[in-house]
Amino acid sequence: METDLTRKASNVASAHAIRTDEADAPPALPRRSSAGRMDVRILLLVPALLLLVVAFIGPVGMLLSRAFTHPQIGMQNFVDLWERRGYLQVLWNTITIAAIATPICVLIGFPVAHAMTHGSARLRRWLIFIVLVPFWTSLLVRTFANVILLQRNGPLNAMLVGLGLTAEPLPLLYNITGLLFGAVQVLLPFVIFPLHAAMLRVDPTYMQAALTLGAGPARAFLRVYLPLTMPGLLTGATLVFISTLGYYVTPAMLGGPRQTMIAQLIQDQIAQFGNWGIAGALSLLLLLVSGVMLLLLQLTVGLKTVAR
Amino acid sequence: MKGDGLDRWRIFRGTVCILAALYLIAPLVIVVIISFSAASFLQFPPPGLSLRWYQNLFNSPAWTDSLGVSIKILIPSASIATLLGTAAAVAIVRGRIAGASIIGAALMLPILVPGIITAAALFGVYRGLGLNGTLTGLIIGHVVITMPYVVATVSSALKTMDPRLEDAAATLGAPPFAAFRRVTLPLLAPAILSGLLFAAVASFDELIVSLFVSSARVRPVAVQMWSNIRGDMDPTIAAIASLCFAFALLALLAEMILRRRTGVEPT
Amino acid sequence: MTASNGTNGPVLELRGVRKSYGGDVAVENVDLELRNEEFLTFLGPSGSGKTTTLMMVAGLQQPDAGSIRLGGKPVDRLPPYRRDIGMVFQNYALFPHMSVCRNVAFPLEMRGVGKPEIDRQVADVLQLVGLAAMGDRLPRQLSGGQQQRIALARAMVYHPALLLMDEPLGALDKKLREQMQREIKRIHRERRTSVLYVTHDQEEALTMSDRIAVFNKGRIEQIGTPEELYEHPTTRFVADFLGETNFLPGRMGASEKLSCRVHIGNQVFDAQTPAPVAPGTQVVVAVRPERLKVQPVAANGEGLSATLVDIVYLGNARRSVVRLADGRQCSVLQHASQADASRLAPGQALQLSWESRHATVFPDNHT
Numbered sequence: 001m002e003t004d005l006t007r008k009a010s011n012v013a014s015a016h017a018i019r020t021d022e023a024d025a026p027p028a029l030p031r032r033s034s035a036g037r038m039d040v041r042i043l044l045l046v047p048a049l050l051l052l053v054v055a056f057i058g059p060v061g062m063l064l065s066r067a068f069t070h071p072q073i074g075m076q077n078f079v080d081l082w083e084r085r086g087y088l089q090v091l092w093n094t095i096t097i098a099a100i101a102t103p104i105c106v107l108i109g110f111p112v113a114h115a116m117t118h119g120s121a122r123l124r125r126w127l128i129f130i131v132l133v134p135f136w137t138s139l140l141v142r143t144f145a146n147v148i149l150l151q152r153n154g155p156l157n158a159m160l161v162g163l164g165l166t167a168e169p170l171p172l173l174y175n176i177t178g179l180l181f182g183a184v185q186v187l188l189p190f191v192i193f194p195l196h197a198a199m200l201r202v203d204p205t206y207m208q209a210a211l212t213l214g215a216g217p218a219r220a221f222l223r224v225y226l227p228l229t230m231p232g233l234l235t236g237a238t239l240v241f242i243s244t245l246g247y248y249v250t251p252a253m254l255g256g257p258r259q260t261m262i263a264q265l266i267q268d269q270i271a272q273f274g275n276w277g278i279a280g281a282l283s284l285l286l287l288l289v290s291g292v293m294l295l296l297l298q299l300t301v302g303l304k305t306v307a308r
Numbered sequence: 309m310k311g312d313g314l315d316r317w318r319i320f321r322g323t324v325c326i327l328a329a330l331y332l333i334a335p336l337v338i339v340v341i342i343s344f345s346a347a348s349f350l351q352f353p354p355p356g357l358s359l360r361w362y363q364n365l366f367n368s369p370a371w372t373d374s375l376g377v378s379i380k381i382l383i384p385s386a387s388i389a390t391l392l393g394t395a396a397a398v399a400i401v402r403g404r405i406a407g408a409s410i411i412g413a414a415l416m417l418p419i420l421v422p423g424i425i426t427a428a429a430l431f432g433v434y435r436g437l438g439l440n441g442t443l444t445g446l447i448i449g450h451v452v453i454t455m456p457y458v459v460a461t462v463s464s465a466l467k468t469m470d471p472r473l474e475d476a477a478a479t480l481g482a483p484p485f486a487a488f489r490r491v492t493l494p495l496l497a498p499a500i501l502s503g504l505l506f507a508a509v510a511s512f513d514e515l516i517v518s519l520f521v522s523s524a525r526v527r528p529v530a531v532q533m534w535s536n537i538r539g540d541m542d543p544t545i546a547a548i549a550s551l552c553f554a555f556a557l558l559a560l561l562a563e564m565i566l567r568r569r570t571g572v573e574p575t
Numbered sequence: 576m577t578a579s580n581g582t583n584g585p586v587l588e589l590r591g592v593r594k595s596y597g598g599d600v601a602v603e604n605v606d607l608e609l610r611n612e613e614f615l616t617f618l619g620p621s622g623s624g625k626t627t628t629l630m631m632v633a634g635l636q637q638p639d640a641g642s643i644r645l646g647g648k649p650v651d652r653l654p655p656y657r658r659d660i661g662m663v664f665q666n667y668a669l670f671p672h673m674s675v676c677r678n679v680a681f682p683l684e685m686r687g688v689g690k691p692e693i694d695r696q697v698a699d700v701l702q703l704v705g706l707a708a709m710g711d712r713l714p715r716q717l718s719g720g721q722q723q724r725i726a727l728a729r730a731m732v733y734h735p736a737l738l739l740m741d742e743p744l745g746a747l748d749k750k751l752r753e754q755m756q757r758e759i760k761r762i763h764r765e766r767r768t769s770v771l772y773v774t775h776d777q778e779e780a781l782t783m784s785d786r787i788a789v790f791n792k793g794r795i796e797q798i799g800t801p802e803e804l805y806e807h808p809t810t811r812f813v814a815d816f817l818g819e820t821n822f823l824p825g826r827m828g829a830s831e832k833l834s835c836r837v838h839i840g841n842q843v844f845d846a847q848t849p850a851p852v853a854p855g856t857q858v859v860v861a862v863r864p865e866r867l868k869v870q871p872v873a874a875n876g877e878g879l880s881a882t883l884v885d886i887v888y889l890g891n892a893r894r895s896v897v898r899l900a901d902g903r904q905c906s907v908l909q910h911a912s913q914a915d916a917s918r919l920a921p922g923q924a925l926q927l928s929w930e931s932r933h934a935t936v937f938p939d940n941h942t
Contacts, residue, residue, distance in 0.1 A: 041403025048396035048415060048455065055452045056418055059429035066432070111324040123325075130329045136556040137336060138513035140533055141549035145335030147537075148342060148350050148546075155338060155352045185331060217314055246422020248516055253537065263424035263516075270428055270520075283425045290422070475635050476668035478655035479739075480729065481685035487656075490681070494672045 064287070067280035077281040087265065087278070091285060094262045097176070097251075098244035101183050105240045106233065108184070109191035116192070117199040135189045143253045146182045147173065150254070179255035183244060190243060191236035198232020231301045238297040242290045262286055336553055343546035350541060361547040371548065373525075374532035378512055380443055381528055385450035386507040392451070393458025393507075394500055398492075400459075401466040402474070412463065419456045423516035426453065431520035441523030449517040454510045458503035465499030498566050505559045512552065584647050585610050586737050586769040587632060592641035594627055601627045603793040605641070609737070609771060614763055616772040618780040619790030620816070625773050626741060628790070632771060633739055634658050646736050656685070661730030662739040665746060667722045669714035669729070675701070676710040679729045686733060700732040701725075703762060720751045724758065731766065740772045744779065756783055777817050781805065789813050809849040811937035814861040821867065821905040822859040823879070824939060827852045837936055839879060840900060845931035857939040864908035866933035869895065869917065869925050878926025881905070883919050895919060897927070 067077050081087050116127045134142060149156050150172040157169035172178050202225065210220035248263035255261075262282055269279040338352060343361055345354030365371050393415075399405065400412045418426060430449050431440065439445030473495070477487035515530040522531045529548060536545050587609035594602040602624040609615045617625035630636040632643060634655035643650055650658050661682075669678050676697055683693045701707045704724040714722055723743055730738060740759075744752045760783055763770055774780055780787050781801045788798040789812070796810045797803075808814035815822075828836035828843060835848045837860050846860050870878065881897040884904065893914040895907040907927070909917065919925070 041399045042405060043399075044395040044403070045399035045405065045411065048392040048459070049411070051392060051448075051451065051455070052415060052417070055430070055448050056426065057414075059433040060421065060425060063425065063429040063432055108324060108328055111321040112328050115321050115325045127325065127329075130332055132560060133557065134332045134336060136509055136560050137553050138515075138530065138549070138556075140513070140515055140530055140537075141339060141552055142335055144533075144537060144545060144549060145339040147541075148338055148352055149335050151350070151352075153351070185335070188328065188332065217317075242420070242422075246424055248424055249534075263422060266424050266428060267520075270431065276432065279428055283428065286422060286425065290420075470666065470668060472664050472666060472668040473670060475633075475655070476662065476664060476670075477681070478635070479633055479658075479660055479662035480682035481656045481733070482681070483654075483656050486685065491670055 063276075063280050064284050065280065066276045067278075067284050070277035070280065077277040080278065081281055081285075087282070090260055090265050091262055091282070091289075093259065094245055094286075095289060097179065097183070097259065097261065098241045101180055101187060101244050102237050102241045104180065104184050105187045105191045106237055109188055109195060109236065110233070112188070113192045113195035113199055116196045131189050131192055134185070139186060139249055142186065143182050143249055146178070146185065146254060150178050150181060173254060174256040176255070176259055179251055179259045182250045182254040183247065186250065187240045187243060190239045191233075194232045194236040194239065195229065196232075198229045198235075202228045234297060234301050238293050241293055245286060245290060339546050340550045340553065342543050343550040345543050345546070348542050350543065350546075361543045364544045365547045365551075368544070370532060371529075371544065374527050374529045377443070377446075377526055378528040378530070381446050381450055382508055382511045385447045385454060385511050386504055388447075389451045389455040389507040389511075390458050390500060390504045393455045393503060394462050394496075396455075397459050397462035397466060398488075401463050402471070412459070415459045416456045418452050423453075427517040427520040430517060434521060440521055441526050443526060445521050446518060446526070446528065449521055450511045450514055453514055453517060454507035457506040457510060458500075461503040461506065462496060462499050465496055469495055501566060502563050505563055509556055509559055512555070583611075586613075586646060587771065588642075588644040588647075589628070589632070590642045590644075592628065592631060592638045592643060594624075594631060594636065594638050600793050602631070602638075605795055607788055607795065607798060609769055612767045612769055614760075614770045614772065614783060614785045616774060616780040616784040616787045617790055618774060618777060618787050618816070620775055622792075623790035624793040625775075625788075625790040629739055629741055629771060629773050632737075633660055633662050659736040660739055661733070661735035661737070663723070663726045663730050663741065663743045665742045667714070667719075667726040669722055669726055671714055673713075674710065675706070675712050675714070675717070675725050678714065678725060679732050682729065682733045696732050700728045703731075703765070704728045704758070719747055720755060723747065723755060727759070727762070731762075731768065734768075736769065738768045738770045740770065742774055744774075744776075752779075759783065781817070789816060791816075806933075807847075807849070808861070808935060811859065811861065811940075814935060814937065819864055819906060819908075820861045821864060822861055823899070823905070824857070824859055824901075824903070825936075827854050827856045827858045827936065829854060834931065835936060837934075842877075842879065844879070844929075844934070846934035846936045847932060848936045852936065852938055858936050859939045861935045861937060862929050862933060864894065864906040866929055867905065867907045868928045869897070869907050869909075869919070870928070871919075872924045872926050878928040881925050881927050883921050883923045883925055885921060886914075886919065897925060 068074065070077075112127060112131070116124050116131075119127070148154055151157070152169050152171070152173070154172075156172060160166050161169060170177075172181065206224055206228065207220055210224045211217070215223065245261075246263055247261055248267065251259050251261040252264055262285075266279050266282050266286075269275040269282065342350060342352060342354055344357045344359065345351070345361070346356030346358040347354055396415060400408045400415075405411070426449075430445070430452075434440045434445050437445075439448070469492070473491055474487050477491045478484075482490065512528075513530060514528075515534060518528050518531050519534060522528065527535075529552075533545055533548060536542075585608040587607075589605050589607050592602060592605040593600070605624075605628055607615075617628060619625045627636060631638050632645075634650065634653060634657075638651070645658055645660070655662075669675075670681070673681070679697045679700060680693050683696060688696070697710070698707065701710060704727055706721060706724055706728070709717065709721065709725070714725070717725065726743070743759075744755050747755060756779060759770075762768075772780075772783065784801055786798060786800055787804055789796045789804065791812045797808065797813045799807075804813055805817050808817065811822075814820045823839055825837045825839035825844075827848075828838050830836070830848055830852065833847055833849070835846055835852075836843050837846050837858060839860065844860070852858060868878075869881075872880070879899065881899050883895055884898050885896045887894040887896065891911055893909050893911065895909065895914075897905050897907060899905060905927070
């Protein structure tokens with residue numbers, strides 16, 4: 001049951017959760033064609049698809065096209081971006097922040113996922129609950145909580161000073177530390193669940209075989225376990241990276257001016273300057289970077305294993 | 309597996325887990341505590357306890373209005389998302405449709421694409437249609453964002469469900485709709501409900517699209533919170549945040565109980 | 576109470592049925608009839624087309640060509656819920672959210688039977704399968720064997736003209752399987768239903784069936800009673816698939832109707848040939864281990880020379896592994912008493928012989 005919850009949460013939380021159900025589903029019949037069944041099914045799909053196209057794909061397409069049409073047709077917006085280094089700097093910062101947050105998430109998430117998989121059933125239940133609860137809580141709420149937590153005279157600083165770890169309260173807010181603190185907190189479940197799913201599927205006999213063949217626990221882990229969980233790890237990491245790229249609330253509330261991320265830039269361009277062309281161009285770049293990451297994932301892991 | 313290398317790993321792992329648990333939970337605990345603060349600034353620990361912020365929440369028209377808007381958005385959008393999403397999931401998983409997996413992936417796009425892009429896109433299109441600042445505009449936006457959750461949840465359950473059950477129903481004389489109603493639907497009910505809850509929570513928490521599409525008069529709670537945070541923060545936000553948290557917790561517990569009750573999936 | 580189909584013709588007729596997936600042909604040109612009250616088994620290895628054919632009879636798959644008639648009526652375009660069939664699946668497919676009673680009552684509800692009548696019939700059929708007390712249990716509370724019996728009850732409660740069973744005992748362990756085989760036969764006799772049974776287990780097919788259709792690569796190799804198939808296989812595949820067979824390579828000699836002579840080495844033996852084969856063709860002679868007669872080498876040296884390699888103890892029988900002149904090995908099966916009488920020892924020179932009617936010749940198409 002916990003694994004079902006995990007599976008569900010994993011599917012929902014991560015856009016590219018690994019399919020965990022193949023082992024459970026009964027052997028499939030060859031696909032069948034019974035008279036009349038095909039037609040009905042397509043009808044079921046139409047409303048959702050219609051909504052998707054009209055209310056999502058269309059509008060997004062229009063936004064992206066404005067990169068090439070607003071204020072005039074051509075590549076002017078991209079030239080602008082190239083010349084106004086400030087914007088590209090923001091894009092670069094965004095990518096850097098994502099690149100820092102991702103390994104942190106993996107390093108913290110891996111032991112947690114491992115405990116979830118190989119710990120006792122009780123531990124697993126608690127861990128799943130602890131990871132899910134913040135996940136079900138609004139991003140805004142959590143970020144707001146972090147503001148209180150990280151304040152100069154907030155509880156975290158109080159604890160650090162009280163424990164003697166620092167002499168003075170540290171600046172933990174409105175800088176990269178605060179941003180990462182908040183971001184990793186939100187991103188952890190997106191790494192933990194795919195990793196957990198991947199770990200569940202590692203047959204324990206592989207590790208047993210490695211041990212009987214003379215590999216010590218450390219080497220067995222590095223040479224057998226890690227490679228086997230790599231697809232899950234890479235999936236989670238890609239997810240975290242792509243999510244971070246689009247962050248808006250977290251940098252706005254926890255980061256400083258130097259941590260401005262691309263989403264804030266896009267919002268500014270639209271709300272303050274009405275600069276739809278630049279906004280479209282920036283959106284396009286954002287999607288491109290995400291797309292590249294997904295492509296990398298496909299090449300290393302294969303999206304088939306990752307499909308819903 | 310024996311060896312003290314393993315014990316060292318276990319200790320390390322346990323430490324990381326405890327720290328991670330604190331890391332994930334602590335902020336929420338703090339918020340709840342502050343919501344009962346007697347002071348009007350965000351001092352932690354609070355100087356005293358009081359319910360004034362909860363009272364403020366329900367007395368201030370800005371907050372009650374926004375709560376009303378949130379609910380007026382949540383109910384239709386979660387329902388529509390669940391209806392459309394479930395239908396789509398059934399079609400993709402059980403129907404014999406060419407390119408089903410591509411269509412399934414496409415339906416997931418709204419949660420893959422960064423919220424800012426979806427928000428800006430909808431805002432742009434709504435300008436021409438006069439849908440900005442309207443409930444309809446917000447509802448459509450929320451359905452788009454929350455439907456993928458339903459599709460994912462229901463698809464997952466459908467794939468785990470034995471397709472032979474529907475075959476069996478057919479050989480026993482059940483026409484397709486009867487088979488769906490008597491066999492598929494009861495077995496899918498937990499997943500559908502789960503998707504509904506998820507869609508509801510997602511709608512309630514949704515900020516980015518709402519930020520763009522809302523107006524001063526028509527704004528859900530999330531946007532109200534946002535403007536409050538950017539302006540003068542006071543523990544009222546903590547109060548509403550605690551309530552959101554409580555709601556999410558209840559939803560999560562309800563979902564877990566539901567799973568155990570229907571007991572459709574054996575351990 | 577019999578499951579009569581009201582006519583005197585066959586319950587099921589397949590003519591020229593064909594099905595392919597993409598480029599692969601799963602079922603090719605299947606022709607057969609299932610008679611009233613008959614227990615017909617589709618036997619074959621996985622991928623042989625037996626399950627696909629069953630699915631087409633059920634209406635869960637559509638044939639690309641050919642016709643299917645149930646009780647004389649063409650059902651090609653009829654969906655499963657309008658065919659008069661009952662089906663038992665390998666994994667039982669009991670509805671997990673319904674009790675045993677509700678599961679069994681389901682088809683009756685679909686047919687609009689009134690509640691009191693439903694209760695009566697459900698109790699009746701649960702009695703038939705020996706699970707009268709389990710009505711309120713949920714499927715997951717039952718053992719595998721019990722679930723299978725409920726699945727059977729559910730498929731039979733409305734007296735369908737034809738009962739389809741898709742490897743129903745595959746998931747059970749040996750003892751339970753044998754017990755269920757006896758149960759199914761008993762129910763078949765009592766209710767006199769017509770049954771179409773699919774299995775890959777040839778022992779199961781031999782013990783349970785009135786007739787067997789052996790499938791291989793989408794075609795039916797042979798249909799007949801278990802005895803016909805076992806004693807008089809018409810193709811090499813059937814001889815090989817059912818039971819154990821020795822295949823002795825040789826060259827075809829003269830033949831007359833069904834009898835013929837075969838050259839093995841520079842000796843000539845008698846055998847049967849189900850189909851005409853040109854003299855001189857490379858062939859194999861199929862002889863079952865229990866039909867090979869083995870003797871120490873005699874003066875007249877008439878049998879096929881062989882050396883005894885090993886004797887395997889099987890409890891009530893002995894299997895002698897012998898090596899022929901060309902290095903091939905064969906099995907000879909003897910009953911305990913026969914073996915004691917012949918007193919063979921490893922290394923001994925022997926000669927093998929057989930009665931003409933126990934040897935069948937097939938063209939050697941294998942490399």
